Every structure is written in structure tokens, then in C-alpha cells.
Amino acid sequence: MENRFGVKDLVVFILIGIVITMVGLCMAQYDRQWELIRQANDKIDRQTADLARIQNLLARGVIAGPTSQPAAVSDAQSAGFERILKAESYPDYSTGDAVYDTFMAAPAKLTPLVSQEYTASQVQSFVLDTLMKRDPDTLKWVPSVAKSFTVSDDQLTIDFELRKGVVFADGSPLTADDVVFTMDFERNDSIEAIRARAYLDKLARVEKTGDYHVRFVFKEPYFMSFTIAAGTEILSRKFYSQFSPKEFNESTGLLFGSGPYRLSDPKNWHPMPGAPIELVRNERYWGVPPAIDRVVWKVIPNPSARVTAFRNGEIDSYDPTPEQYNGLCADNALVARTHHFAIEVPNAPYRYIAWNEKNNGEPTRFADKRVRQAMTMLLDRQTIVSDIVRGYGSVNTSCFSALTPQADPSIEPWPFDVARAQQMLTDAGYHLENGSLIGPDGKPFEFELNYNSSNSVLKQVAAYIKDSLGRAGINVNVKPGELSVLIDKMKARKFEVYLGGWSGVLESDPHQIFCTDAIAKTGDNFVSYSNPELDKLVDQARSTVKDELRNQIWHKVHRIIHEDQPYTFLYIEKSLNFVDGRFKNVMAVKTGVNPLQEWFVPLTDQKYK
Amino acid sequence: MLNYVIRRILLMFPTLLGITALVFFVMAYSPGGIGGQALEADAGSDSAVAAKIREYYEKRYGIHKPKIVQFGRWLNQISPLGLEIKDDGSLGHFGFKAPSLGDSMEQNRPVMHLIRERLPLTLLLNLVSIPIVYILGVATGIQAAKKRGGMFDTVSNATQLAMWSVPTIWAGVMLIGLLASRQYLKLFPTSGLYEVEAAHMAFLPHMVNHVLVRGYLLDVIWHLILPVICLSYGSSAFLTKLTRGSMLENLGADYTRTARAKGLPENVILYRHVLRNSTLALITVAAGILPSMLGGSIVVEWIFGIPGMGQLGVHAVQFRDREVVLAVTLIGGFVSLASQVLRDILYALADPRVSYE
Numbered sequence: 001m002e003n004r005f006g007v008k009d010l011v012v013f014i015l016i017g018i019v020i021t022m023v024g025l026c027m028a029q030y031d032r033q034w035e036l037i038r039q040a041n042d043k044i045d046r047q048t049a050d051l052a053r054i055q056n057l058l059a060r061g062v063i064a065g066p067t068s069q070p071a072a073v074s075d076a077q078s079a080g081f082e083r084i085l086k087a088e089s090y091p092d093y094s095t096g097d098a099v100y101d102t103f104m105a106a107p108a109k110l111t112p113l114v115s116q117e118y119t120a121s122q123v124q125s126f127v128l129d130t131l132m133k134r135d136p137d138t139l140k141w142v143p144s145v146a147k148s149f150t151v152s153d154d155q156l157t158i159d160f161e162l163r164k165g166v167v168f169a170d171g172s173p174l175t176a177d178d179v180v181f182t183m184d185f186e187r188n189d190s191i192e193a194i195r196a197r198a199y200l201d202k203l204a205r206v207e208k209t210g211d212y213h214v215r216f217v218f219k220e221p222y223f224m225s226f227t228i229a230a231g232t233e234i235l236s237r238k239f240y241s242q243f244s245p246k247e248f249n250e251s252t253g254l255l256f257g258s259g260p261y262r263l264s265d266p267k268n269w270h271p272m273p274g275a276p277i278e279l280v281r282n283e284r285y286w287g288v289p290p291a292i293d294r295v296v297w298k299v300i301p302n303p304s305a306r307v308t309a310f311r312n313g314e315i316d317s318y319d320p321t322p323e324q325y326n327g328l329c330a331d332n333a334l335v336a337r338t339h340h341f342a343i344e345v346p347n348a349p350y351r352y353i354a355w356n357e358k359n360n361g362e363p364t365r366f367a368d369k370r371v372r373q374a375m376t377m378l379l380d381r382q383t384i385v386s387d388i389v390r391g392y393g394s395v396n397t398s399c400f401s402a403l404t405p406q407a408d409p410s411i412e413p414w415p416f417d418v419a420r421a422q423q424m425l426t427d428a429g430y431h432l433e434n435g436s437l438i439g440p441d442g443k444p445f446e447f448e449l450n451y452n453s454s455n456s457v458l459k460q461v462a463a464y465i466k467d468s469l470g471r472a473g474i475n476v477n478v479k480p481g482e483l484s485v486l487i488d489k490m491k492a493r494k495f496e497v498y499l500g501g502w503s504g505v506l507e508s509d510p511h512q513i514f515c516t517d518a519i520a521k522t523g524d525n526f527v528s529y530s531n532p533e534l535d536k537l538v539d540q541a542r543s544t545v546k547d548e549l550r551n552q553i554w555h556k557v558h559r560i561i562h563e564d565q566p567y568t569f570l571y572i573e574k575s576l577n578f579v580d581g582r583f584k585n586v587m588a589v590k591t592g593v594n595p596l597q598e599w600f601v602p603l604t605d606q607k608y609k
Numbered sequence: 610m611l612n613y614v615i616r617r618i619l620l621m622f623p624t625l626l627g628i629t630a631l632v633f634f635v636m637a638y639s640p641g642g643i644g645g646q647a648l649e650a651d652a653g654s655d656s657a658v659a660a661k662i663r664e665y666y667e668k669r670y671g672i673h674k675p676k677i678v679q680f681g682r683w684l685n686q687i688s689p690l691g692l693e694i695k696d697d698g699s700l701g702h703f704g705f706k707a708p709s710l711g712d713s714m715e716q717n718r719p720v721m722h723l724i725r726e727r728l729p730l731t732l733l734l735n736l737v738s739i740p741i742v743y744i745l746g747v748a749t750g751i752q753a754a755k756k757r758g759g760m761f762d763t764v765s766n767a768t769q770l771a772m773w774s775v776p777t778i779w780a781g782v783m784l785i786g787l788l789a790s791r792q793y794l795k796l797f798p799t800s801g802l803y804e805v806e807a808a809h810m811a812f813l814p815h816m817v818n819h820v821l822v823r824g825y826l827l828d829v830i831w832h833l834i835l836p837v838i839c840l841s842y843g844s845s846a847f848l849t850k851l852t853r854g855s856m857l858e859n860l861g862a863d864y865t866r867t868a869r870a871k872g873l874p875e876n877v878i879l880y881r882h883v884l885r886n887s888t889l890a891l892i893t894v895a896a897g898i899l900p901s902m903l904g905g906s907i908v909v910e911w912i913f914g915i916p917g918m919g920q921l922g923v924h925a926v927q928f929r930d931r932e933v934v935l936a937v938t939l940i941g942g943f944v945s946l947a948s949q950v951l952r953d954i955l956y957a958l959a960d961p962r963v964s965y966e
Contacts, residue, residue, distance in 0.1 A: 031811035031824075038809065105924075106916065108716035116717065192669075192717060198661035252718065273726050273916040274802035300800045300914045304782050305789075309799040312791045484641030484929075512659075 052283035059165065059286075080133065080142045081288040083598045087585040088288070092602035096609075098294035099583070099596050100315045102306055106271060106299045109252040110263065112233060113186060113193035119297075126279055126295060126597075128233035128257035131160050131179070137589040139346065139404070139506060141230060145174060145258070149230070155221040155545035158229050162212040166286045168236045169262040174286075176208040181237035183216075190245035199228055221543040223550055227507075233257065239266075258282075260290045260597050274299070291600035294608070313607075316580040317593075322390040325576045337581040342392050343588045345575045346403035347504040350396050351458075352567040353449075353465070354498040358528035364496065365439060365447075366527075370428045372565040376414045377421035378472050379465065385571045388460045393571040398561045399508045400554065401572060403590065405547070406507055408555035411562050413569075422472065437473035446475035450489065451499040453480035461570065462499055490526040498526070504572070510557060511538050514566060529566035582607065610957060613965035614950060621946045628942040629935055630680060636929055637676045643931045644672050644714050670714055670931070671698065683935055686711055710939075711932035715925070720936045723921060730802065731917035734909070737833060738840040739898065746845040747891070750852025755879065757857060765849065772846035781839045781912035788835065797835050800914030803828050836913045840906055844898075851894060855887040862886075888959055896952035900945040 087093060107120035112128060115121070131146040146160040166174040183206040186193045202225065204217045216229040239256045240248070248254065253269025256262070261279040263269055279295045298315060300306045303324075310318040311334060320328055325342065328334055355366035355375065365371050381395045397414075400407040429440030437445040449465060451458045459480065466476040481489075489495045502513070512518050515535050518525035534557060541553040575592045582605040587594050601607075637643055644666055667673040671682065685691040685700075689708045693701035710720040749769075753762040789797045798804070807828040814824040823831065859865060860883055868878045907919035918937070925933035957963045 027812050031813050031815060034811040035815075035817075038811075108713075108718060114717060116715070192665075194662060194665045195658075198658040198665075201658075201661070250718070271726060273730055274914070275808075276801070276805040278805055296805050298801060298805075298914075299916065301916075301920075302782075302785075302800070302912045302914065305785050305799045305912065305914060308785050308790045312789070312795060312799065314799060482640070484639070488640040 048283045052285075052289070055284075056289065080135070080144060083137075083585070083594065084288045084290065087291065087598055087600055090584065090600075092584070092604075093291065093600055094603040094606070095289075095291045095600070096293055096603070097291075097582075097601040097606040098296055098608040099292050099317065099599070100276075100296045100298060101317045102300050102309070102315050103277075103297050104299075104301050106273065106277065108271060110255040110269065110277075111248065111251045111253065112235065112255060113191060113196050114249055114251075116195070123277060123279065123297070124233060124255060124257075125259075126261040127255050127259045127263060127282075128235070129166070129174075129259050130231050130233055131162075132230035134506065134591075136591040136594060139590055141226070145234060146230070151226070151545060155225075156218050158216045158218075158226060159209065160214050160216075160229070162214070163286075164212055166258055167284055168239065168258045169256060169282045169284055170236075170239070171284050172236065172238050174234060174236070174258050175211050176214045177211075178234055178237045179214045180206050180208050181241070182232060182235045185235060185240065186232075188245065190249075192249045196232075199224070203228065221545050223507075223542050223544055224509075225545055258286065260285045260287065261295055290597035292596060295596065310578060313580065316583065317596075318578045320576050320578060322392045322576065325392065325578075326390060328578060339579045339581060339583070339586045341575070341577045341579075341588050341593055343575045343577070343592055344394060344403065344572075345504075345592050346401040346590060347506050348401070348573045348575055349501050349503045350399070350401075350572040351461070351499070351501045351570040353570065354500065354527045354567050355565075356493070356495055356497065356527050357566075358493065359496055360492075360494045365445065366497075368428050369564055370424045372568070373414065374421040374424040374428075375469070376565050376568040377417045377424075378474075379468050379568065379570075380416040381413065381568075381570055382416065384461060384464055388457060388464065389571060389573065392574040392576060394574070396569045396572040398558050398569060399502065399510055399513065399567075400558055401504060401508070404506060405551045406554045406558070408558045411558060414562075414565070418472065425472075432473050435473055436475065444475060445473065446477065447496040448477045448479050449497045449499055450479050450481055450486055450495055452483045452486060454483070458499055458501075465499070493526060493528060495526075509542070510534075510561065511542060514538070514561065527566050529564070531560060531564060534560045534564075610954075610965055614954065617950045617953070621943070621950075624946060625939065625942050626684075629938050632938045633680050633683070633931075633935060634676065636926070636931070636934060637679070639929070641929055642672075643679070643929050644670065666714070668698070670712075672714075672931075679931070683711065683931070687939070710936040713925070713930055713933045715928045715930045715933075720932050723933065724918070724936065724940070727916060727918050727921050730915055731910075731919070734833070734836060734840060734906070734915065734917065738837045738844075741837065742841045742845045742848060745841070746848025747852050749845075749849045751856060751879070751884065753849065753853045754856035754860065762853075769846040769849050772842045773850070775843075777839050777843060777906075777908045778912065780842070781835075781909060784835050784838065785912070798832050800912075802832050802915055804832075836909050836915060839909045839912070848891070848894065851890050852887060855890040856883055859883040859886045885959070889956065892952055892955045892959060895955075896948045899948040899951075900941055 103119045105117075105119065107115060107117045107123065109115045110120055110123055112124050115124075129145045131144060132141040132149065133144045134140070135142045143163070145162055145166050147163045149158060149160045151158050160179075162174070162176060162179070168174060183200075183203070185191060186196050187200055187203075191197075202219050202222045204219045207215045207217070209215050216225070218225045234257065236256055236258070240254070243251065243254065252271055253263060253266050255269070256266045260282055262282040264278070264280050276299070277297045281290060281293050283289075298309070300309055300315075303321075306315070306318065307320070307324060307328075309315045310328075311331075325340075328338075329340065353375070355372050356364055357367040358364065366375075385391065385393045385395060394402075395413045396402065397411050398407065402409070425437065430437050430445065432438070439445050449462055451462050453459075462478045462480070466478050469476050486495075486498065486500075490498060512524045514525060514529055514531075515523075515538055516525075516530040516532070517523065517535070519528050519530065537553055537557050537560070541550050541557060544550040544553060577593050579586050579593060582601050583596075583599040584602060585594075585599050671679060674682075686694060687708050687710060690705055692703055693706050694709075695701050710724075712718060713720050713723060716723065749765055753765050756762055784797075785799055787793045789795065789799045803825070807825050810822055810825050810828065812825050814827050815822055865878060865883060868882055906917075907923050909915070910917045910919045921933065922937040922941075924930075925937065953965065957965065
């Protein structure tokens with residue numbers, strides 16, 4: 001038959017066999033080369049580490065030769081590095097190992113200024129240094145690249161003196177030139193540093209006043225001016241001036257700085273979907289080096305996969321929801337091998353109910369302050385915290401966190417007091433009729449409560465509000481919606497009540513959400529709340545650079561917001577964290593868990609090479 | 610035949626135009642509008658800052674222009690023949706130019722780069738799972754049809770029905786919970802396509818200091834097992850049913866009876882005559898598989914943290930990222946239409962009776 005296996009077929013089979021064998025051999029040969037490269041890399045790594053240790057010892061003045069420069073770390077011991085130095089003194093202190101963390105979504109690019117995601121800024125914070133940094137425990141500004149600063153009397157000029165001996169990851173020194181370069185670079189219109197540049201509007205110029213001295217001059221006194229100047233991440237002139245603006249804008253991984261960690265190959269880094277992001281320790285770091293060798297972020301979008309990965313020990317740190325936190329805490333074996341924290345932090349997001357005072361241009365029932373105050377007193381916010389957020393939160397009194405000096409500590413939250421609330425409503429002309437509350441206009445009191453439908457916690461809070469106000473005769477129509485639909489409604493100022501949240505910052509600026517000029521369509525004062533006294537005080541605070549003076553004004557602002565209740569402030573969330581137990585020197589500080597630069601793993605517990 | 614193919618290809622252009630226009634205008638008129646989330650990212654911040662950011666987006670992406678103008682600009686941008694676009698966004702001379710898919714508003718990167726990064730992942734997942742789906746589906750289908758009503762047929766029928774009914778999202782979470790968790794069996798990784806160590810491994814499995822290192826190849830295979838199971842079980846159940854059904858139909862046909870009557874061996878009847886005639890149904894299904902191969906599986910990608918084309922598309926829609934949404938629509942639309950043409954050609958090849966003249 002014609003299908004018989006012939007000589008021709010035999011030859012074809014032999015040829016295919018030869019090709020397959022050759023491919024296999026090539027791969028084996030390639031792997032041998034790989035092995036040699038790996039060995040060479042190991043050797044270089046060891047030598048770099050040894051060198052770094054020697055440099056560090058020299059810098060700390062143990063063996064100071066006649067030619068060695070006075071280095072940065074010698075004064076580091078007194079400022080900014082206390083907790084790392086304390087960790088170094090523990091008997092089981094050791095360097096090595098890696099930390100595995102997670103991102104829900106990978107950042108699109110790591111290049112500073114042009115990246116937009118929060119995740120990218122998290123990675124950047126390990127690689128780039130700022131002039132000063134906030135101590136995570138005291139929230140005060142402490143020296144980083146700059147060792148001191150002075151603010152002029154007119155509050156327009158801030159002078160910084162830089163430390164000597166600060167170097168970038170390539171060993172080149174960080175000087176005033178780099179600071180000036182960074183600010184010019186950010187303000188260069190051809191660089192797409194859109195968000196960073198928007199904040200620099202009030203900055204007039206930055207000048208070099210010496211090799212290690214820089215001066216920031218502002219156009220007008222502005223309360224954020226110190227944060228802008230001290231908090232700017234410094235870029236290397238030598239590294240970044242190699243690229244044209246177009247190359248920089250289009251780049252994905254040009255992340256290079258003087259921080260404790262570095263990207264191993266910034267010029268060739270590009271996002272590889274599915275691959276973790278890895279930083280390695282900067283062996284040339286000028287400060288006290290961190291103990292952990294590598295920081296790795298895995299991308300795990302699915303929450304149940306994240307919990308499983310943490311249980312498995314595939315990731316070392318995990319921020320659970322209140323529900324997951326309780327679940328994990330119930331697992332004794334897991335609790336025994338992890339650290340866990342529920343910390344009240346000053347920059348946590350807070351939840352509120354926004355009472356719209358002008359719906360579609362018409363004043364609403366909430367235009368009356370007494371009605372807003374009564375609404376707050378009809379809600380038992382402590383029960384919301386204990387039952388819905390499972391105790392992982394606290395009732396707040398304004399947009400200022402009680403943990404920051406911005407808040408007036410003497411202000412107590414409005415109590416849960418139904419009788420007083422009812423009295424206030426009666427004073428405002430409301431009365432009960434057949435169990436429902438009738439307004440001065442003779443119509444029953446009812447409103448629509450909008451919230452983001454994708455948030456399951458808000459759903460429970462909304463049900464609780466409906467129930468509580470229902471008891472007082474108010475009919476609440478709960479109306480969940482997609483966020484973009486809700487935003488459209490609020491922009492058009494066509495809604496009644498909105499249940500939502502704002503993210504928290506260390507110093508909150510109430511201008512955009514409560515001042516009269518933010519009622520116009522671009523502002524976020526979507527409740528149309530207006531109080532001329534508040535406007536004046538906020539403007540005054542915003543143009544005060546000195547912290548103590550400004551905080552005194554913020555206290556007055558706080559009292560007005562508390563009194564006027566444009567929002568009913570519900571609660572501020574706690575920060576919940578789990579960290580693998582092999583890490584030592586992990587502790588709670590004011591802003592959450594202390595930074596991982598301060599952690600270490602004893603040699604016997606180390607998991608990764 | 611050639612006439613028909615050319616006609617179909619020419620028809621693709623107006624169809625694609627219609628698809629992209631529909632997607633664009635639905636997106637533009639939906640709440641939030643184009644780039645809605647980019648503009649909302651700064652809610653609560655200083656109004657001067659928010660205004661600056663808005664101004665930037667307007668200048669860079671022209672989102673303040675009338676919607677029809679925006680769509681027109683996009684059409685011009687993807688066309689090889691049209692008005693030249695200068696660096697500052699203004700239009701130049703008419704002529705030939707390099708077509709471009711534009712830049713993503715959210716990621717501030719060329720859309721082409723995003724697709725180039727993500728398409729290989731989606732292709733890898735699908736190229737592994739599609740052969741499994743077909744081999745498993747067709748083989749089980751033939752076996753079930755061969756011994757209709759037998760033990761194998763009954764059992765496979767029940768299991769296929771169960772497999773077809775179980776939603777992927779549930780199966781994926783269960784697989785992770787049971788097969789990738791230390792609480793039960795820790796056999797597989799929870800997510801991703803490879804470990805960070807894999808980058809430092811050689812390609813093949815090998816020994817380092819008497820410890821087996823799995824190597825890059827095994828690491829990737831190990832990571833692919835759960836996602837591939839999730840991707841394939843449902844479709845393979847569907848294909849089994851389909852193959853079994855059309856095999857049974859052909860087994861009862863007159864020509865099969867004739868073949869049996871003239872004494873052909875059973876295997877020849879089954880594989881040479883019946884199976885060949887049953888492939889028409891499989892071809893119809895295959896035409897639907899190609900576009901979904903490029904589209905990616907949103908659910909599987911999300912559960913296992915594999916950022917392929919599915920995630921890119923969904924995320925872009927949430928963000929109202931004009932350029933990415935339109936690019937994904939354009940590619941998806943093109944592949945769907947192309948695979949329909951391909952299907953028609955394959956019909957003609959598989960069945961000589963089919964003619965388009």
C-alpha cells in the first residue's frame with residue numbers, strides 16, 4: 001500500500017531526531033554558561049559586600065586614614081537612623097534575607113515624576129532620598145540628605161545645608177547641583193512631570209548657595225512650602241542628564257538615586273507582566289545600611305490568593321481587611337509565627353456622610369445647621385465602629401486626624417443622643433405625625449442616600465443609617481451606584497446625601513472640600529457648604545509656614561467644622577498588618593509598622609539567599 | 610472562492626469602523642466620560658493643582674475637543690494614509706505616514722508597548738490550553754459516541770455536565786485554596802508566571818550542591834498548571850458534548866450504514882468517514898476560539914495574577930482609557946472578522962459541497 005514506511009520517511013525521522021538532539025545540547029551548553037555566570041556573580045556580590053562593609057566602617061571613623069573624607073554616616077548616628085542602629089546592637093542581628101510584599105496591580109513604570117501609581121511611589125521611596133524625612137514615630141522632620149535648615153522671617157525662603165559624603169548608587173557625590181537640577185528638571189515643560197509640577201506653582205526659584213547649600217525661594221507664604229522643598233526626591237544630575245526629555249518620558253524603569261535600595265539595572269528595566277519587582281540593597285548607601293538584602297513585590301490581584309500566599313509564607317507582609325484580620329487572628333498556628341498589628345494611624349482614610357445643602361441650586365433641609373447636628377446625634381457611630389468595622393477604627397470629629405497636631409484635642413465627638421436630636425429637630429420646625437417626621441414645609445422628611453456599590457462595608461453602614469434614622473421617623477432611600485455615576489452627580493451638585501470616604505494625609509487641607517470658592521464646579525465642596533469665617537481662617541492657615549502658628553489656626557478651623565457638621569464624620573480606619581515572624585525589630589510606630597529598612601532576620605532564620 | 614474572500618475582506622473595513630465608533634461613543638457618553646478616572650484621581654487636592662492636571666490632559670490627549678473630532682483624530686492616527694501628526698499634536702500635510710495606536714492615558718506609554726508585553730502571556734496560556742482542550746474534548750467525545758449508552762458514555766456525560774456548570778471563578782479560588790495552600794496541599798504556587806528566583810536559574814532542571822534546582826522551564830510549567838486547568842475544563846466539556854453529538858448524528862446516517870454493509874472495518878468508518886464529517890461543527894467552534902485567544906480570559910488572569918490582554922482591556926474600560934479601549938476593540942474586532950473568513954474557507958476545504966460562487 002502507498003502508506004508504507006519507506007527510506008524517505010526514515011531519513012526525515014533521523015533528521016528530526018538530530019535537530020531535537022541539537023536543540024537539547026544547545027540548551028545544556030547554554031545552561032553551563034549560565035552556571036559560570038552565576039558563580040562569577042556570586043563572587044562579585046561577596047566582594048562588593050565586603051568592600052561596602054569596609055567603606056562603612058571607615059566612614060564611621062573606626063579606622064580613619066588621613067585622606068578619608070568626613071563622611072555622612074558619622075553624624076547619621078545622631079539623626080534619622082536611631083532605630084536601625086539600635087537593631088544593630090542586638091546579639092542575633094544579621095544582614096541578609098529578602099522581604100516579599102504584594103501589589104494588587106503592577107505599576108506601569110518606575111521612572112520618577114512620570115509614573116502615576118501609588119505603587120510606583122512606594123518602590124521609589126526605597127531608592128530616592130529626600131532632603132529631610134518625617135520620622136515615622138514622632139512625625140517630625142528629621143535630617144536625611146540635608147542636615148539642617150533655616151526658614152526666613154518672611155517665610156518665603158528656606159535654606160538647607162546638605163550632608164557631605166552622600167553618594168548616589170554609582171558612587172558619585174550628591175551636591176547642591178543635583179538638588180537644583182532636580183527642581184529645574186521637574187519644572188521643565190517638556191518633562192511630563194504633571195503631578196509634581198502642579199505643586200511647584202508657588203516656588204519661585206531654587207539656587208545653589210554653596211557646594212552643599214541650597215536655597216528655595218517661594219512666591220508667597222504657603223503652608224506646604226516646607227513639605228515641597230524638604231520632601232522632593234533628589235535625582236542624580238549625572239544619571240538623568242544622559243536622557244532627552246522624550247527618552248525620559250517614554251522610559252519605564254529609570255529609577256536611580258541615593259537611597260538604601262536600588263534597581264539592579266535601571267536603564268534596561270521594563271515591566272514584565274507576571275514578574276515580581278525586585279530591589280537590591282545599595283551597597284554604596286551613605287547612611288546606616290538596612291539589614292535586608294532584597295525587597296520584592298509580587299503582583300497578586302485576587303484577595304483570596306493573597307491570603308493563601310501569606311498563609312503559605314510566599315509573601316512576608318499582608319494588609320488584611322477587618323474581616324480577614326479576625327480570621328487570621330483565629331488561626332493560632334499562624335499567629336504564633338507572625339507579628340500582627342492594628343494601629344491607629346494619622347494618615348488613614350476616613351468615612352463621612354455628606355449632607356448636600358443645595359440640591360440643583362435649591363436649598364435643602366440640610367441647609368439648616370441644626371438638622372445636620374441632629375442627624376449626627378441620631379447615629380450611634382461607636383456601634384458602627386464596633387459592629388461593622390469590627391472595632392478596627394475610631395470615631396473622628398473632622399477631616400483632621402486626632403493623632404496630628406492639626407486637631408484640637410479638646411474637641412469631643414458629638415454624642416449619640418436621640419432626645420437632644422429630636423429637640424433640635426422640633427426647634428427647627430419638625431414634628432412627628434403617625435411615626436414619620438414632617439418638616440416645616442408640611443412634607444415628610446425623606447432623602448436618597450448614595451454610596452459606591454462596590455464597597456461592601458459602605459453597604460452595611462448605609463443599612464445602619466437607614467435603620468437609625470428610620471426610628472426617628474426619617475425615610476432613607478438607600479441608593480447604591482457606580483462610582484463614576486456618583487461622581488457625575490456630585491459634580492453637577494444634583495444629589496441629596498452621599499456616603500463616602502476621603503483618603504488621609506498627615507496634614508489635611510480643608511480648602512478644596514469646605515471653602516466657599518470650592519463650590520464652583522471644579523472644587524470638591526459638593527455639599528455647597530459656606531462659612532466666611534472658615535474661609536478666612538483656612539486662607540490664613542494656608543499662608544502660614546511656621547508649624548506652631550499654623551496649628552493654632554487649624555484648631556479654630558477644626559472647631560468650626562465640628563460645630564457646623566457639613567459632614568457627619570463617621571470613623572477613621574485602623575491600619576491592619578501581618579508580618580512574618582522571622583523578621584525582628586518589627587514594631588508599631590505612629591504611621592503604622594516601622595519601615596522595613598529597620599527590620600532584620602537572625603542568621604538561623606534566614607529563608608532566601 | 611477568491612471573489613468571495615476579497616469581498617469579505619473589503620467588508621471588514623466598514624464593519625470595524627462601526628464597531629469602534631459604537632464602542633467610542635458609548636464610552637464617551639457614559640458617566641465619567643473619557644479619562645474620567647484620571648481626572649478624579651486628584652479629587653480633594655488643591656483646586657489650582659486639579660486645574661493644572663486637567664489642563665495637561667486636555668492638551669496632551671485632546672479630551673476637551675468635541676467627541677466626533679476625537680474619534681476622527683483617532684481614525685487618522687491609525688490610518689496609514691492621512692494627515693501627518695506633529696510632536697505638539699497639531700496636524701500637518703496629507704500623505705502616507707506610520708500608523709499608530711496612540712498612548713495610554715493612564716500609563717502614559719504607547720499602547721503598542723502594552724500589547725507587546727501582554728499578548729505573549731495570553732498566547733502562552735492559550736497555546737498550552739487549546740491543544741489540551743481539543744485533544745481531551747475530541748478523544749472523549751469519540752469514545753463516548755462509539756459506545757453510546759455504555760458505562761464510559763454515562764460517566765463522561767455526567768462529569769462533562771458538572772464541569773460545564775462549575776463557574777471558573779469558583780473553581781479557581783477552590784484550586785488555590787486546596788492545592789496551593791499550606792492548610793491543605795501545597796503543590797502549586799498561588800499566583801504569577803514564575804518566581805523571582807527563576808530569573809537566576811538555568812533553563813533546564815539541574816543540580817546545585819546536590820540539591821535539585823527546577824530551572825526556568827519547570828518553574829513556568831509548574832506555575833501554568835492551575836491556570837491551564839481553569840482555562841480548559843469548561844471548554845473541553847463543551848467540545849466533548851459537541852463531538853459526541855455530531856458523531857452520533859453521522860453514525861446514524863445512511864452513508865455509514867452503506868459503509869458497514871459493504872464490510873469496511875469499524876475503525877475506518879469511524880475515523881475516515883464519520884469523524885471527517887463531524888469536523889464541520891468543530892470548525893464552527895474554532896472560529897470563536899481565535900478571538901478569545903487574543904482577548905484573554907479576564908477571570909483566570911485575575912485569579913492567578915497573570916496580567917494578560919483580558920486584564921488590560923477591562924482595566925482600560927474602567928479607567929475610560931480611550932486609546933487602549935479602542936486598540937483592544939480594533940484588534941478584537943479584526944481577529945473575530947478574520948476568523949469568520951477563515952472558517953468559511955475551512956468549510957469549503959472540509960466539505961467539497963460547500964461553494965461560495
